[in-house]
Amino acid sequence: MKKLTLLRHAKSSWDDPVERDFDRPLNDKGKRAAAVMGRFVRSKALSFDQVLASPAVRVIETLENFEEASGLALEPTWDRKIYLASSATLLDVLRGANRDADHILMVGHNPGLEDLIFDLIPDDGTSPARDEVETKYPTAALAEMTLAIDSWADINEKCGKLDRFTRPRDLDPELGPDYN
Numbered sequence: 001m002k003k004l005t006l007l008r009h010a011k012s013s014w015d016d017p018v019e020r021d022f023d024r025p026l027n028d029k030g031k032r033a034a035a036v037m038g039r040f041v042r043s044k045a046l047s048f049d050q051v052l053a054s055p056a057v058r059v060i061e062t063l064e065n066f067e068e069a070s071g072l073a074l075e076p077t078w079d080r081k082i083y084l085a086s087s088a089t090l091l092d093v094l095r096g097a098n099r100d101a102d103h104i105l106m107v108g109h110n111p112g113l114e115d116l117i118f119d120l121i122p123d124d125g126t127s128p129a130r131d132e133v134e135t136k137y138p139t140a141a142l143a144e145m146t147l148a149i150d151s152w153a154d155i156n157e158k159c160g161k162l163d164r165f166t167r168p169r170d171l172d173p174e175l176g177p178d179y180n
Contacts (some may be wrong), residue, residue, distance in 0.1 A: 002147045004094070004120075004160070005048065006113045007066070008176040010034040010140040012058040022083065033140035033168035033175045034062045038069030040103075040142070041173055047072065049101035050155060054082040054108045062140065063107060066117075074105075082108045095100035097152040104152075110137055115149035117143055120160035131164040139165045 010030030018024050024035070053059050055078040067074045081093055097104055106113070112121050114137040121130045133143065144164045149155055169176035 002101075002149050002152065002155075004145045004147055005046070005103065005105045006116065006145075007062070007105060007107045007144045008110055008113050008137060008139055008141050009054075009056070009058045009088065009107065010037075010062045010065070012139075018057075022056050022074050025057050026065070029060070029175065030058070030139065031065050032172075034065035035069040035097045036168050036175060037140050037142055037166070038066040038072075040166060041066070041070045046103075046144075048074070048103050048105040050098045051076040052082065052097065053078055053106070054085075055080055056083050056109070059107050059109075076107070082106070082112075084109050085112045087119045088110055089139075090116045091119070091155060094155050095153050099151060099153070101152070106112070111168065113137065113143070117145075117162065119157045120145060120147065120155075121162045122158045127162050129162040132165050133162070138167050138169070140175075141165065 009028050012024045012030060012106045013027035053063060053073050053076040063074060063076060079093055081089055114133060117133050122128055145160045145162050147160045149159055
């Protein structure tokens with residue numbers, strides 16, 4: 001059995017005048033949300049054997065805020081293939097993960113992360129958490145899965161169980177959507 005945790009980058013700033021989407025930073029709400037999720041990981045005593053992450057600025061800043069709040073010393077493997085990747089590409093990245101890693105944290109973007117959950121978790125009505133993801137996988141949300149595999153090379157569709165899906169607003173209502 002392997003564990004996979006997916007973290008979508010926190011809310012980025014569309015007001016920042018950057019030339020490339022890749023360079024968009026987090027906004028203040030995103031920084032707060034990343035820290036809230038880091039504190040949640042600390043409270044659950046989660047740890048990761050490997051971190052695979054997109055090198056986009058908003059992911060780097062998410063991890064900086066997340067790491068500080070979690071108390072973990074993360075050493076991400078930055079992989080450009082994760083930037084705006086499809087589920088198929090993310091599966092390929094995971095197949096190349098450190099074979100000794102039992103728990104991987106992957107940090108990236110939607111819709112790829114959401115689609116990866118749909119590919120790994122059966123849609124058989126037994127996972128209320130999967131239904132929540134289907135409603136929306138918001139920024140800075142964390143999805144924790146157990147995979148029925150012994151090697152990352154064997155990861156395939158429908159091999160997982162979604163153990164927990166946590167959104168920033170579940171931990172701090174002020175980080176919920178703005179309806180104004």
